Amino acid sequence: MTHLSETLDSAAFTARLRQAAEHIQSRTDWLSQLDAAVGDGDHGVTMGRVCEAILTTLAAPPADDLAALCGAVGWAVMCTDGGSTSPLFGSFLTGIGDGLTPPTPLTTMALARAFDAGLTNLRRQTSAKPGDKTMVDALVPAVAALQRAATDGATIATALSAAATAAAAGAEATRPLKAAFGRARNLGERTVGHLDPGAASVALFFEGFAQ
Numbered sequence: 624m625t626h627l628s629e630t631l632d633s634a635a636f637t638a639r640l641r642q643a644a645e646h647i648q649s650r651t652d653w654l655s656q657l658d659a660a661v662g663d664g665d666h667g668v669t670m671g672r673v674c675e676a677i678l679t680t681l682a683a684p685p686a687d688d689l690a691a692l693c694g695a696v697g698w699a700v701m702c703t704d705g706g707s708t709s710p711l712f713g714s715f716l717t718g719i720g721d722g723l724t725p726p727t728p729l730t731t732m733a734l735a736r737a738f739d740a741g742l743t744n745l746r747r748q749t750s751a752k753p754g755d756k757t758m759v760d761a762l763v764p765a766v767a768a769l770q771r772a773a774t775d776g777a778t779i780a781t782a783l784s785a786a787a788t789a790a791a792a793g794a795e796a797t798r799p800l801k802a803a804f805g806r807a808r809n810l811g812e813r814t815v816g817h818l819d820p821g822a823a824s825v826a827l828f829f830e831g832f833a834q
């Protein structure tokens with residue numbers, strides 16, 4: 624899909640959110656393989672549930688207003704059974720909803736602000752910092768890249784592409800790290816050499832959203 628417009632309306636935003644969820648769903652086996660190396664191997668199943676909640680909510684939107692819709696999607700995600708993953712992804716999405724002011728159509732700057740609000744809300748749920756080998760390692764650089772692109776006056780497509788590249792690099796950078804957080808921390812040195820599954824999910828999210 625090519626998006627050459629300078630703003631993003633509700634329909635285009637939800638289409639991108641759907642693409643992100645479908646993209647993650649297409650890689651759940653891979654996510655479980657990653658988690659099997661550093662955790663209990665359930666991350667793909669969990670992300671499958673998270674994406675199902677996103678897609679089910681988008682299929683019968685409970686609100687016309689994009690901010691309210693993002694809030695509803697986030698709550699649906701939070702209510703799924705998914706250990707620490709669903710509250711984190713859910714708070715990211717509800718935070719995006721909170722940050723969508725004014726709602727639509729979104730400029731690159733408004734989109735960057737909304738994603739930053741999502742990150743802020745997620746970081747209220749976890750004290751994980753960049754370098755701890757968690758999803759934060761992909762999310763922080765992705766949001767920073769989006770903000771940088773917005774400041775530079777980039778189009779939405781260019782900014783999202785930069786965010787996806789930064790998220791992928793952030794996920795890749797978790798490979799040499801030793802897990803310092805969550806359940807994977809117990810495995811310590813054994814996590815070195817493996818991608819963090821949560822960071823990989825965030826990278827897939829941005830890759831799908833940017834398509």
Ligand SMILES: [Mg+2]
Nearest residue numbers: 662663665666
């Ligand atoms: Mg797990």
